[in-house]
Amino acid sequence: MRHIIAVLLENESGALARVVGLFAQRGYNIDSLTVAATEDPTMSRLTLVTRGDDQVIEQITKQLHKLIEVVKLVDLSESAHIERELMMVKVKASGDQREEVKRCADIFRGQIIDVSPTTYTIQVVGTSDKLEAFIEAMCNTQILEVVRTGVSGISRGEKALSL
Amino acid sequence: MSQQHQPELLSGGAMLIRALRDEGVEFVYGYPGGAVLHIYDALFQQTEVKHVLVRHEQAATHMADAYARASGKAGVVLVTSGPGATNAVTGIATAYMDSIPMVVICGQVMSHLIGDDAFQETDMLGISRPIVKHNMSVRNPADIPALVKKAFYIAQSGRPGPVVLDIPKDMTMPNQKFPYEYPKDIKLRSYNPNAKGHPGQIKKALQTLLAAKKPVLYAGGGVILGQASAELTELAQRLNLPVTNTLMGLGAYPATDPQFIGMLGMHGTYEANQVMHNADVIFAVGARFDDRVTNATKKFCPNATIIHIDIDPASISKTIMAHVPIVGLVKPVLQEMLHQLEKHGNTLDQAALGQWWQQIGQWREVHGGRFEHRTDLLKPQAVIEAVWRHTKGDAYVTSDVGQHQMFAAQYYKFDKPNRWINSGGLGTMGFGLPAAMGVKLHYPEAEVVCVTGEGSIQMNIQELSTCKQYGLGVKIINLNNGYLGMVKQWQDMNYDSRYSSSYMDSLPDFVKLAEAYGHVGIRVTSPEELEPALEKAFALKDKLVFLDIHVDPKEHVYPMQVPGGAMNDMFLSKTERT
Ligand SMILES: Cc1ncc(C[n+]2csc(CCOP(=O)(O)OP(=O)(O)O)c2C)c(N)n1
Ligand SMILES: [Mg+2]
Numbered sequence: 001m002r003h004i005i006a007v008l009l010e011n012e013s014g015a016l017a018r019v020v021g022l023f024a025q026r027g028y029n030i031d032s033l034t035v036a037a038t039e040d041p042t043m044s045r046l047t048l049v050t051r052g053d054d055q056v057i058e059q060i061t062k063q064l065h066k067l068i069e070v071v072k073l074v075d076l077s078e079s080a081h082i083e084r085e086l087m088m089v090k091v092k093a094s095g096d097q098r099e100e101v102k103r104c105a106d107i108f109r110g111q112i113i114d115v116s117p118t119t120y121t122i123q124v125v126g127t128s129d130k131l132e133a134f135i136e137a138m139c140n141t142q143i144l145e146v147v148r149t150g151v152s153g154i155s156r157g158e159k160a161l162s163l
Numbered sequence: 164m165s166q167q168h169q170p171e172l173l174s175g176g177a178m179l180i181r182a183l184r185d186e187g188v189e190f191v192y193g194y195p196g197g198a199v200l201h202i203y204d205a206l207f208q209q210t211e212v213k214h215v216l217v218r219h220e221q222a223a224t225h226m227a228d229a230y231a232r233a234s235g236k237a238g239v240v241l242v243t244s245g246p247g248a249t250n251a252v253t254g255i256a257t258a259y260m261d262s263i264p265m266v267v268i269c270g271q272v273m274s275h276l277i278g279d280d281a282f283q284e285t286d287m288l289g290i291s292r293p294i295v296k297h298n299m300s301v302r303n304p305a306d307i308p309a310l311v312k313k314a315f316y317i318a319q320s321g322r323p324g325p326v327v328l329d330i331p332k333d334m335t336m337p338n339q340k341f342p343y344e345y346p347k348d349i350k351l352r353s354y355n356p357n358a359k360g361h362p363g364q365i366k367k368a369l370q371t372l373l374a375a376k377k378p379v380l381y382a383g384g385g386v387i388l389g390q391a392s393a394e395l396t397e398l399a400q401r402l403n404l405p406v407t408n409t410l411m412g413l414g415a416y417p418a419t420d421p422q423f424i425g426m427l428g429m430h431g432t433y434e435a436n437q438v439m440h441n442a443d444v445i446f447a448v449g450a451r452f453d454d455r456v457t458n459a460t461k462k463f464c465p466n467a468t469i470i471h472i473d474i475d476p477a478s479i480s481k482t483i484m485a486h487v488p489i490v491g492l493v494k495p496v497l498q499e500m501l502h503q504l505e506k507h508g509n510t511l512d513q514a515a516l517g518q519w520w521q522q523i524g525q526w527r528e529v530h531g532g533r534f535e536h537r538t539d540l541l542k543p544q545a546v547i548e549a550v551w552r553h554t555k556g557d558a559y560v561t562s563d564v565g566q567h568q569m570f571a572a573q574y575y576k577f578d579k580p581n582r583w584i585n586s587g588g589l590g591t592m593g594f595g596l597p598a599a600m601g602v603k604l605h606y607p608e609a610e611v612v613c614v615t616g617e618g619s620i621q622m623n624i625q626e627l628s629t630c631k632q633y634g635l636g637v638k639i640i641n642l643n644n645g646y647l648g649m650v651k652q653w654q655d656m657n658y659d660s661r662y663s664s665s666y667m668d669s670l671p672d673f674v675k676l677a678e679a680y681g682h683v684g685i686r687v688t689s690p691e692e693l694e695p696a697l698e699k700a701f702a703l704k705d706k707l708v709f710l711d712i713h714v715d716p717k718e719h720v721y722p723m724q725v726p727g728g729a730m731n732d733m734f735l736s737k738t739e740r741t
Contacts, residue, residue, distance in 0.1 A: 014288060014298075016301075017292065018292060021292050021293060025293045055480070058480065059481060062476050062477035063477050065477075066299045066477055068296070068317060068351070068353060068354050068477070069353055070353060071352060071353040080723065119667070139444055158530070163352070
């Protein structure tokens with residue numbers, strides 16, 4: 001099962017290495033990982049997408065908790081939440097193709113953020129599924145480059161991961 | 164403001180030593196080098212914190228580790244950057260695997276050189292990350308007192324473990340001084356280790372235990388680390404529970420008490436493994452269901468309801484699902500259980516318990532720790548029994564790793580906690596001698612025995628020199644079987660006795676070697692020489708005596724669990740299997 005784990009971390013050098021090291025050391029998967037400082041500059045927030053059965057996920061959250069610099073964490077997948085990922089796709093687009101690419105981007109509410117005589121760069125925001133669907137929809141187009149930020153997540157309603 | 168409230172101005176190096184003093188540290192074990200010269204100079208200029216100069220940094224870590232195992236307080240290591248730090252790695256990993264509190268101070272190259280592949284630069288934070296509870300580096304000399312406080316706090320609280328403090332050389336400059344004040348308390352928003360245990364869970368645990376017909380108490384190193392032996396013993400005796408200890412838990416419950424059924428697991432007693440396998444309630448206290456205990460987890464104790472107390476939630480339901488988990492320090496949790504028991508009374512089904520003890524009595528007769536007694540050949544088991552007698556069961560016993568370790572665990576009956584000191588989790592050959600030194604230094608009046616093998620002792624034999632320098636009169640029991648015996652045993656059992664590199668040719672004359680270092684050496688080659696040799700060795704109170712005892716090279720350790728089997732699938736001798 002896919003899980004999205006959000007972690008509040010002391011914003012100290014080495015803290016991120018400890019999280020990543022833990023996953024490598026214990027053989028856990030990381031599908032994606034994003035990290036940046038929060039409104040409180042002493043804390044970073046990290047969103048991790050991982051896979052495993054219940055026992056593995058339980059170990060992952062427990063082991064993360066044990067890291068001294070982990071302040072708090074939550075498995076977002078356990079309750080209602082929102083996830084978003086940003087993707088930029090650079091595609092070959094000339095002649096007739098230009099219209100078709102544009103139409104497809106519109107359907108996915110993508111934005112064309114850069115243009116050259118032979119290429120378009122499209123930005124799409126959404127769940128990972130949506131991003132994958134967009135790539136699939138572009139299968140008739142020559143994709144030059146794909147870059148994804150990885151998932152960020154937040155829980156719905158009044159629930160908040162904060163101090 | 165009065166004069167005495169003015170904090171003293173000290174250099175980074177001097178602050179470090181002062182902070183150690185204020186933390187109550189008496190001894191630091193270490194080895195100097197370029198990156199720590201300022202610190203060594205600060206050490207030289209005071210007398211309260213004493214330094215012990217080892218011959219190899221690994222030994223410094225094991226000394227600190229063993230001191231911690233015997234006393235419950237963190238041991239302190241001081242090494243230089245680069246090779247000094249990497250030499251300490253095995254000892255840090257050893258402490259980590261057994262959850263031993265330790266503070267390792269490593270020198271580092273000047274801050275501005277970090278990342279340049281400078282002389283004797285290694286990324287010690289990176290190297291040690293997977294084998295420490297935490298590590299930190301000093302960025303500003305003024306932070307040193309707070310970082311030392313933090314290091315000790317983290318090392319000693321919750322589930323203990325080693326902490327590495329990396330100190331670039333420019334953080335300890337003698338001419339840069341800062342106001343020194345040692346923090347009284349420390350609080351970390353991201354770390355809150357002291358759990359008392361959920362009262363509802365504790366109640367449920369007691370109810371589950373009292374409903375058992377075939378209970379067993381399975382106690383591990385957490386009871387010793389958590390200083391909860393007295394509570395454990397009281398609870399076990401009030402309820403008349405059979406008690407088994409892990410390798411790390413030996414001494415948590417008195418071994419000579421009739422309720423003790425021996426160690427469990429790979430080389431556990433027949434009765435302990437049978438009791439576990441057939442139990443209906445397993446009460447696990449400060450133990451972690453290690454693979455050396457459980458054997459194949461799929462076949463583990465099929466009928467048991469499991470109650471598990473541990474301070475580390477990650478140890479609960481990691482390999483074996485716990486039905487009643489309690490996250491908490493074992494001492495307050497057991498105290499609460501005793502308190503609740505007082506209120507509710509002992510409602511255990513006494514008839515069922517009586518039957519259970521009868522069954523246990525029958526299991527005890529099956530193997531009962533038997534071994535062959537010979538008049539022409541020394542048996543290692545007999546040596547350990549003799550050492551136990553000669554030390555009245557009250558010595559600190561350290562060991563190395565191999566058959567001799569298992570014989571010591573099986574045949575030395577530990578009645579007190581903190582007396583059995585061995586590398587259980589990592590299984591580090593070379594641990595025994597420095598460990599004995601660490602204990603002897605702090606408990607000079609106590610009898611300290613190192614049980615070792617001719618393979619293991621050579622991994623840190625150079626420390627005989629340190630022993631001479633500091634007058635450490637430990638007794639070394641070298642169970643010399645001429646082989647890397649434990650390896651040979653596996654080769655006998657699984658590789659048709661093809662002894663691939665398990666025989667060591669050209670062993671030194673250990674007696675002469677001991678003498679060369681200024682100690683006493685005694686060789687024992689036949690059973691009748693054993694008693695007089697032990698007599699003589701233990702009479703030489705302040706001397707290090709190296710007893711090179713030639714034992715049966717063919718002996719195996721039994722019982723031994725059958726790999727891939729259940730807990731009670733065991734070999735009982737070379738020819739018997741359950
Ligand atoms: C540093 C290290 N290297 C290798 C091993 C693997 N090992 C485990 S027991 C053993 C043999 C130990 O021989 P010895 O010290 O003579 O003890 P014996 O088993 O003969 O009593 C070896 C090589 C280990 N535990 N530690
Ligand atoms: Mg040997």
